[in-house]
Amino acid sequence: MAEKACRHCLRVLEGLNCPICGTSDLSEEWSGLVIILDPARSEIAKKLGVDIPDKFALKVR
Amino acid sequence: MSEDSKIFIIKTTANQEKSVSEALARVSKKELLDIRAILSPEELKGYVLVEAPEAGLVDMAIQAIPHARAIIKGSSNIAEIEHFLKPKPVVTGIKEGSIIEVTSGPFKGERARVKRVDEGREEITVELFDAVVPIPITIRGDTVRVLKKEKED
Numbered sequence: 001m002a003e004k005a006c007r008h009c010l011r012v013l014e015g016l017n018c019p020i021c022g023t024s025d026l027s028e029e030w031s032g033l034v035i036i037l038d039p040a041r042s043e044i045a046k047k048l049g050v051d052i053p054d055k056f057a058l059k060v061r
Numbered sequence: 062m063s064e065d066s067k068i069f070i071i072k073t074t075a076n077q078e079k080s081v082s083e084a085l086a087r088v089s090k091k092e093l094l095d096i097r098a099i100l101s102p103e104e105l106k107g108y109v110l111v112e113a114p115e116a117g118l119v120d121m122a123i124q125a126i127p128h129a130r131a132i133i134k135g136s137s138n139i140a141e142i143e144h145f146l147k148p149k150p151v152v153t154g155i156k157e158g159s160i161i162e163v164t165s166g167p168f169k170g171e172r173a174r175v176k177r178v179d180e181g182r183e184e185i186t187v188e189l190f191d192a193v194v195p196i197p198i199t200i201r202g203d204t205v206r207v208l209k210k211e212k213e214d
Contacts, residue, residue, distance in 0.1 A: 031103040032148060033079050035086045042097035043066045043139040044112050047146050055086075058102060059148045061183060 005030035005057035012055040020052070032058025065114045066097060067136040075107045077128035082109050084126045094118045102145040108133075110142055150180050152202035160209040161187065163200060172208065173198075 004026035005011065006018035012033065017024050034056045039045040050056065073081045078101040089096040096119065098112040109129075111119050116132060123129040155161065159175045173187035176197055183202040188195045 032145070033082055033099075033101045034146075035082055035099040036097075037086060037089055037099070038095070038097040041066065042112055044098040044100060044146065047139070047143060055083075058146065 002028055004028050005060045007060055010056045010058075010060055012057050027060045029061040030057035030059060034058060066112050066139070067114065067116075068138060068142055069111045069113060069116055069119045069136055070133040071109045071111060071119065071123055072130045072133060073107055073109055074128040074130065078105075078107070078109050081123075081126060081129045085109070085111065085122055085129070088122045088126060092122070094122055096122065100142070100145060103148070105145065110137075110145070112139075150202070151183050152178050152180055152185060155185055155202060155205070155207055156210065159207055161185075161205040161207050163187075163204060164206050165204045166200065168198070168200070178202075 003012050003014055006013065006021055006023065007025045007027055008021045008023055009018065011018055011020060018026065034044065034048065036042055036045045036050050036053050039051050039053055071081065082099045082101045085099055096111060096113045100110040113119050116136065120132050123132060155175060155178055157175055157178060161173055161175060163169055163171050163173065168189065171189050171191060173189045175185055175187050177186040184199050185202050185205065186197050186199045188197055
């Protein structure tokens with residue numbers, strides 16, 4: 001059940017495919033965690049260009 | 062309003078930053094608190110950054126969360142934490158010609174000269190000093206320590 005991060009959109013997820021990109025290009029080696037809860041009002045979400053509430057990695061190898 | 066977003070800092074038990082972030086996200090969703098984002102950079106051990114309009118609701122949210130110890134007085138702004146959002150590649154500072162020591166893997170403890178740096182993949186290609194024949198090997202950028210920067214000539 002190790003969480004993986006999508007190499008394209010940096011989303012942290014469980015499973016074999018990224019639900020947004022549809023890709024299976026995932027990595028188990030990621031670090032730094034950002035949880036966006038309110039993308040409309042979050043400054044952090046704006047800086048990261050995120051518009052869907054989700055969990056993201058800061059860095060994926 | 063987005064103008065009143067502030068950054069508050071929560072002190073956590075070391076190595077529990079991710080679990081605190083996730084618990085905080087869960088509590089915030091359940092209690093419908095106005096917590097906008099939670100950030101736990103790898104380089105900031107023992108702390109979690111929270112984006113919210115006021116300290117009170119962050120303080121309220123962490124009461125029930127194990128490993129979240131306290132909220133630090135005062136607040137920060139986005140500009141001050143912006144650098145956490147763009148982590149530097151680990152190979153920054155390693156240049157071609159630098160002398161490095163391998164810190165893990167089969168070549169642990171060996172010294173080598175850097176031949177090539179691949180910033181995108183965070184890998185470096187080195188030649189070991191003690192090898193009889195110079196064979197280039199490619200290793201991860203985070204498993205080395207720089208001993209000497211490249212020569213200025």
